[in-house]
Amino acid sequence: MLRYLLPSLLFTFSCVASIPNDPNVLRLWDGPAPNHQESEQEEVITDRPSSFAISQVQIPTIEVRLPARRSATGHAVVICPGGGYARLSYNWEGVDIASALNAKGIAAIILKSRLPDDDSNIEPRLSPLLDAKRAMRLVRQNAEDWSIDPAKIGVMGFSAGGHLASTLGTQFDMGDPQAEDMTDRISSRPDFMILMYPVISMREGITHAGSRKNLLGENPSEELVEQYSNELQITENTPPTFLVHSSDDGAVPVANSILFYQSLLDHSVEAEMHLYPYGGHGFGLALGRGRLEEWSDLCIQWIKAH
Template sequence: MKNILLFMFLVSVKIAGQDTIMPLWPKDNIPNHLNSVEKELHEQNEILRISKVQKPTIEVYLPSKLNATGEAVLIFPGGGYRILAYDWEGTDIAKFFNTKGIAAMVVKYRLPSDVSQTNKKFVPLIDAQRAVRLVRSNAEHFNVRPDKIGVIGFSAGGHLAATLGTHFNEKVYEPIDSYDAVSARPDFMALGYPVISFGEITHQGTKENLIGENPSEDLVDYFSNDKQVTELTPATFLMHATDDTVVPVENSLLFYTAVKEKGISATMHIYPKGGHGFGLGLHDGHLKDWGDRMIDWIASLR
């Protein structure tokens, strides 16, 4: 099966050039998937919103070989575990990374569903682990180093990135091929206005969409990622706006404190204004440089 996926990758690169879309899983072997009438939806208005994902993928953006730094970043768009803000916090971010010589992969991960999934609360993490394993296994073909593969997530996508960074070692699905023997640990992670806690300062929609309206205390703690940090959690970059009324800035403060207490390298940029969901922030004079600050931070890890 690994050879089949690799063949699909090579063929799609030959046809599409720089960008290619790869399935995360072999056909008809997607963990926790149920056949149903649910169909994936794409809605384009100011941004592209994708919901009810049935077949998760990674969309690959590669810089030229002459510009490549050898690093790669997997991108998890936000959307409250209800939709994916796929271009705003996904493909636009990937193109930005390419201008800096960094390979980027937008992860179209499954969103929790009572209709098309079993044990839905683990499904986003299942796809996130698989995405890292798939990229790391194909590092040579992407012209990246297998020890320089990071993640970035925004809002609920930041929650997923942080969940991956704290639960990468946990067995949440049965291995299906040789890719699943590869480490799912990100080498670094960046979290943009992330949902971190499922406690009082959470974003209620994100919490309920993932673990329901009346979760157990153990489940709340499991997905409150500030409580799950260990010495193996990757180096972390955080950015947030103080006036975020959707996901309170205290989420980032909690995670920064948690990683700092474990002796993990961390940096944090808190902006006075910006609200929630500002993406690259290109139209705001004091936000538009956060991406460059992140690139500087990634370079410092080399």
């Protein structure tokens, strides 16, 4: 497989990504990804002091970050960075989170998924979930080589990445036993979910308007709104879920997490939720922000209990 690495140079402007080989970054697909069409768009990295973001993803990848074998717990987490389905907050909600997980013996796989707001998609809304499913299958396929228990692989998402993670957790499939590609025969069901200030619903008055527009378009049908309102898609087979949100989130209403939590309980799915009175939106690891910083320790304890 071809491998990709994000450039280490710092820029304060947008630039087209130039990515040399790296054995830790794997392409999701050997050839063109499904739902892909040729366009003139190219992947863009925007590196500023406050953010490092990727947009117009053309080749979806996973970056595999493993703890030392002697400290590995066997758990793994596929990380879906946020960014309103317009960009990926790759460092803040990807690399930093992976480092925190690795420090506790948990493998971290950062997903660089395609984004719907891109002319390279045939049907824009389909690409993010296709990539998330493929990432889960690849981690499970490589579990032995990466010292991972194939029954302890979860997904973690931030903001719009939380919507992608919760879509994977409610709309997974068990694999196609007749598929020619052996990877596609593997289940895409995550064993657990971690949803950080997530977009859950596409319903007006609850959703994040930018994420909804980028994923479903300007005027989506009621059927699409319902399909991608993940609080409505929970079943008894939805994996156990850990949620974190702040009550003063001005971008993604806390109602998203509350509705999802209540629906999990209604379907007898194990759930744990931590609501903080402050924090706003997009706080990442929340280092130096008082009690809010404790969410990662609580989360890691919860992961290890599964």
